[in-house]
Amino acid sequence: MALALLCATPAAAQQQPGDVANDLPAAVAEEQITVSSDYRGSFVTVFGVNPDRRGRGDIVVVVRGPTQPARVMRKRQVFGLYMNGDAVRFREAPSFFAVLSNRPLRQIASAESIWRYQLDPAASAQLSSAVPAGADPSAYRAALVRLRREQGLYQEYSGRALPERRGGLTLYQGGLFRAVVRLPANAPIAQYHADTYLFRDGRLVSSQRVPITISRVGFERRIHDLATQHSFIYGLLTVLLALAAGWVAALIFRRT
Template identity: 35%
Template sequence: MLRVCLALLTLIALPAKAEVVVAGLSQNRVSITATFVGSEILIFGAVKRDAPPPEGDPLRVVVVVEGPSGPITVRRKAKRYGIWVNTDAVVVDQAPSFYAVATSASLRESISQIDDLRHDITIPQAIRLVGEATETVNPRDFADAVVRIRTEAGLYNLQEGAVELVEDTLFNTRIALPANLTEGEYRTRIYLTRGGYVASQYETVINVQKVGLERWVFNLAHEQPLVYGLLSLFIAIAAGWGASTAFRMLLRS
């Protein structure tokens, strides 16, 4: 009983947060169909305050959208005897399939290095190198290669100044999701920072899932590969036979 009373007294003594982020999404579910060419998510919100904002320390907003992570093999090529060949291969243990960072100011002004390390905000912080990767001469080179390749594919992007902040209270930004999305939960994080340090944060999830025929084909290929292979073979034979029959009829006419 004494411990409970002490805990309650401690909670009462703690000061309330001066600023709290309240946010929402234009949609929290993305459906991948045969005609899916990408999507755009509007992320918006407001800052709830219990006291006037501090002066001389501007508010910054950082938005992070992170797709499902998984291992990826990165190979290094070198020229040997006049031809390019793979010389080294490293498995990067965790690399997000999609990663977008949007800020209301420059990245350097928005987040300190300490809080970047603490909250894993920037793109390099999302890449995990352990085990075999850490034993190579320059392990970070392979992580940088993942970032470069997926940035060129439109899967990783940094948008400095893309978050619109109105009177230090309302904010919004748009995150473009490309057509080549991976299914899964896309972790969405919003940070309020002052002086580069996180003052408040909010987190939610965007569900990305195949639907309709695409979902059926995906499940069939992964759950019943034999049936999927036979069905694919049958469709290929039927398509070839149909094309040849149509071509013969066209020649006869």
């Protein structure tokens, strides 16, 4: 992947800083992901073409779930028992975050750009409360990323998808690129976005945002709608089901 670096000549760096175009053709193969009773997660495939004819520059694809408040606690020992310490709150943190790039992100973009365009999950988590006295805020941020990464909710890949990895980004002839990432079943069901960024010489040149909709269908949708919109009726229905099951069981018991 050093080719792209060699092709990126200083002559290309003529644009004004902050002048970011939206001319990056990109699309998502799975614009609608449906969740039915056999849902076990999905793949998201983002593909597009580098508008530069000579294929100069680096591609970064970020698949983001909606941001939500998050809390991280550190266990502390009280009377010999480990219990949760005070919670550190994040005003917003992405519920899902996958970043894919053709080579390691640190080589593509500066730390400042990564922070500014929120290209890594730590950069996207906004701390909103004070940390306990003597604690390090960045440790809590790192813990949030580490725990979510273990759950498969935060993923980072550089280079092409390999069989043993769950995602990757591949560059093809003619500037074509394709990024694949696995969306685990525990990722929230919501509106997602796939953002594609073209970097050249460490600067963002062009970007594009494509929406991805994940929605429940059929039986899953009806159950969820009932549970959230008519929760009292849903509760009664569950009790009725329990009573019916108990009644049938009692009938069978009586017979035998």
